[in-house]
Amino acid sequence: MEIIEFIKEPWAWYVAGPLVGLTVPALLILGNKNFGISANLRHACAVCLPANISFFSYNWKKEIWNMFFVLGILIGGIVTFSLLSNPNPIVINGHFRTELATYGITNINGILPAGIFSWESLFTLKGFLIMVVGGFMIGFGSRYAGGCTSGHAISGLSNLQLPSLIATCCFFVGGLIMANFILPYILLL
Amino acid sequence: MKNKDQNKDFETRSLDTVCINESHLKHQWYHNIKYLIVGLLFGIVFIKAEIISWYRIQEMFRFQSFHMYGVIGSAVMVGIISVFLIKKFNIKTIYGEKIEFHDKKFNKGQIIGGLIFGSGWALTGACPGPIFAQIGTGATVTIVPLFFAIVGTWVYGYFRNKLPH
Numbered sequence: 536m537e538i539i540e541f542i543k544e545p546w547a548w549y550v551a552g553p554l555v556g557l558t559v560p561a562l563l564i565l566g567n568k569n570f571g572i573s574a575n576l577r578h579a580c581a582v583c584l585p586a587n588i589s590f591f592s593y594n595w596k597k598e599i600w601n602m603f604f605v606l607g608i609l610i611g612g613i614v615t616f617s618l619l620s621n622p623n624p625i626v627i628n629g630h631f632r633t634e635l636a637t638y639g640i641t642n643i644n645g646i647l648p649a650g651i652f653s654w655e656s657l658f659t660l661k662g663f664l665i666m667v668v669g670g671f672m673i674g675f676g677s678r679y680a681g682g683c684t685s686g687h688a689i690s691g692l693s694n695l696q697l698p699s700l701i702a703t704c705c706f707f708v709g710g711l712i713m714a715n716f717i718l719p720y721i722l723l724l
Numbered sequence: 725m726k727n728k729d730q731n732k733d734f735e736t737r738s739l740d741t742v743c744i745n746e747s748h749l750k751h752q753w754y755h756n757i758k759y760l761i762v763g764l765l766f767g768i769v770f771i772k773a774e775i776i777s778w779y780r781i782q783e784m785f786r787f788q789s790f791h792m793y794g795v796i797g798s799a800v801m802v803g804i805i806s807v808f809l810i811k812k813f814n815i816k817t818i819y820g821e822k823i824e825f826h827d828k829k830f831n832k833g834q835i836i837g838g839l840i841f842g843s844g845w846a847l848t849g850a851c852p853g854p855i856f857a858q859i860g861t862g863a864t865v866t867i868v869p870l871f872f873a874i875v876g877t878w879v880y881g882y883f884r885n886k887l888p889h
Contacts, residue, residue: 542772548794551773555795556802560810561762563823572853576877583874590881593736594809600759605856607760611767612776612860613742619772627779628788646777647849647863654865665847670869672844674876677852679837679887681828682850687838688796693803694825702834707785709842714785718846 542619545626558685559693568600571686573677575605581586590616638722651722749819770857778849785846831889844873 558630562568585591624644628636632643640648656662677683680702682691688706691699773795774780783789809815810823817823842880845851848869855873858866880887 545774546769546772548773548791549798551769551775552795552798553802554769555773555775556806558762558766558805560806562759563807563810564815564817565758565762566755566819567817567821567823569826572851572856573877576852576874577881580878580881581872583870584878586882588884589736589879590884591878594733597733600756603756603760604763604766605853607763607765608767608770608853608856609860610760611764611856612771613862614764614860615768615771615857616861619768620770625774625777625779628783630789631783631786643779645863646771646774646779646858646861647866648778652863652865656869657865661858662828666865666868667872669844670865670872671876671879672840673759673848673850673852673855673869674844674873674878675880676839676841676844676876679833679872679881680839680841680879681831681833681834681851683841683853684796684845685853687834689803691828692800693807695804695807696843698828698830699832701830704840705835705838706842706845709839710781710785710846711753711842712839713843713846714782717843718782721847 539619540608542632543621555689556693558643562604566600569686570690571682572601572605572608573674573683573686574598575601576674577678578602634719638719640722659724664721664724676709751820766853767857767860770854771861776850776854776857776861781845781849833887833889836888 559570562570576592578598578601581591581593581595625646627643635641635643635648640650642649650656650666651662653662657666673683677686680687682699682702684706686703687696687699692703770776773791775795776790780789780792784792807825811825815823841851848855850866850869852873855866855870858872
């Protein structure tokens with residue numbers, strides 16, 4: 536039982552990071568596959584609505600392994616949530632917690648602030664900007680950049696690719712500007 | 725003729741370098757289950773290390789916590805060492821194929837798209853992998869950012885030829 540108790544605690548970065556890194560050689564050795572999750576968004580377009588757009592007109596069945604991979608992530612989410620969940624509230628930096636309270640975010644149980652990520656808030660301006668516009672930017676931006684955190688920051692950097700380093704730096708610059716200078720105003724809405 | 729079609733298909737898919745590492749072998753569909761298992765383990769790590777938490781992403785961009793830097797930094801270190809070892813010892817796949825690496829080409833998209841992606845990451849607190857794990861944890865509303873990420877990808881594909889690259 537002690538092992539289960541240990542697993543239920545949040546894992547430290549030096550446990551989780553190397554495990555994430557091992558995904559790169561695991562996928563390569565299992566079948567010459569390159570770790571890159573945002574490609575699935577493109578495959579979803581190719582499956583559902585290729586609309587004669589050349590970028591989506593390819594044989595997506597050859598990339599079906601990646602859909603199995605994300606299906607695994609989804610199931611991993613369900614398994615962890617139902618069996619291995621941390622029973623304690625998430626530990627947040629004190630300054631950040633104080634700042635969140637000024638936006639009225641005091642319910643910090645769970646992985647997402649329930650006040651923002653809920654079906655009710657979807658129809659408010661705040662919820663729309665965060666979930667709809669934010670989601671759009673993830674999809675548009677990652678494909679424009681040719682990859683996301685997994686494709687560029689992890690597999691690209693693992694293979695010492697300069698374009699991936701440039702992309703990763705831009706991910707961070709974009710995120711820094713949004714989180715520090717724009718998001719606070721959105722949270723006040 | 726068939727060969728020509730195949731080449732065109734390969735060219736289209738490789739517009740995106742993520743798509744071109746592929747096995748030349750043909751397998752039954754159930755061979756894909758091994759990727760599902762890797763994904764499952766990966767999803768567990770995502771949640772247990774709170775990588776999928778909106779709060780952790782905000783702390784990272786505000787320099788209020790080392791956690792995410794530690795996760796990404798150590799993941800990259802392990803990745804670099806792994807790729808180095810695969811190249812150095814010419815490690816093959818479990819089917820005995822040579823493991824191929826492809827260089828990524830620089831274009832302006834990595835800057836413009838990168839800035840847009842980073843902003844979306846900070847807003848939603850998720851990148852494309854964690855979104856799937858978030859849905860799994862019962863936060864069903866995160867289907868909405870996923871859906872609009874697919875819409876965003878489609879819109880990119882539609883305007884691709886007009887955008888600066």
